[in-house]
Amino acid sequence: MASWAEFAAAEPALASRVADRFAIRKHKTLATLRKDGSPRISGIEVEFGNGELYVGMMPGSRKLSDLQRDSRLALHSPTEDPPEGHPAGWPGEAKISGRGVPVDAADSIQGARFRIDIGEVVLTHLNDAGDRLVVESWRPGQSRRRIERR
Numbered sequence: 001m002a003s004w005a006e007f008a009a010a011e012p013a014l015a016s017r018v019a020d021r022f023a024i025r026k027h028k029t030l031a032t033l034r035k036d037g038s039p040r041i042s043g044i045e046v047e048f049g050n051g052e053l054y055v056g057m058m059p060g061s062r063k064l065s066d067l068q069r070d071s072r073l074a075l076h077s078p079t080e081d082p083p084e085g086h087p088a089g090w091p092g093e094a095k096i097s098g099r100g101v102p103v104d105a106a107d108s109i110q111g112a113r114f115r116i117d118i119g120e121v122v123l124t125h126l127n128d129a130g131d132r133l134v135v136e137s138w139r140p141g142q143s144r145r146r147i148e149r150r
Contacts, residue, residue, distance in 0.1 A: 001098060001117035002140040005051030011121075011138050018077075018123050021094035022046060025078035030055065032066035032073050040066060046075060053116040055100065064112055071099040075116070088130020095122045 008015035022028060030044035042063045047054040055075070057064040067073060074097040082090035100114035122137045132148040 001119055003051055004048060004053040004116070004118065006140070007118055007121060007138065008051075010140075011144050014121070014123060014136060014138060014144060017092075018094040018096070018121055019048060021077040021092060021123065022048075022075075024080060024091075028078060029076040030063060030073060031076070032063050033070045034062075034066060035069065044075070053096070053118070054103070054113055055116065056113045057111045059111040061111070067100045067114060068102075068112075071101065073098065073100050073116070088126055090126055090130075092123060092125025095124075096120070 002010075004015070026045055027043050028046055030042050032040050032042070034040050040062060042061075044055050044057075044063070047056075055073075057067070074095060077094040079093045080091055082088070096116065096118060098119040099117045101117055102112060103115045104110070104113040118140065120137060120139050122135060124133065124135050126132065127134050127148060132150055135147045135149070136144060138144045
């Protein structure tokens with residue numbers, strides 16, 4: 001697992017592009033695991049600060065219960081449609097998976113805040129010609145991978 005700062009130090013250009021994808025809108029999507037192991041998706045806001053990536057949850061929320069039971073999670077950036085009449089101009093989307101580590105104790109008034117320990121970062125976009133899907137990924141201890149698909 002890695003902090004946001006460790007990822008950004010290893011892959012500064014990719015980290016910048018991923019942060020840009022997360023910055024386009026306030027609301028992102030969080031995936032957690034329910035008690036029975038099935039996935040749950042929820043809206044969430046994220047915060048980049050002090051070299052870390054954070055999420056916060058309301059007290060009593062299902063996503064908070066999920067993370068307290070099983071720290072595995074995935075975040076998905078907001079998405080945008082391609083510009084009108086220019087499908088090759090699609091700016092892409094970003095995903096981050098890892099574990100939520102509590103940084104503030106959950107209480108009945110404030111909820112909880114989690115730091116994300118990053119296990120994988122993925123940026124999906126189109127190549128410059130707009131005719132291939134590009135999937136760039138990074139994992140701690142590994143170099144960035146780039147795959148192009150038709």
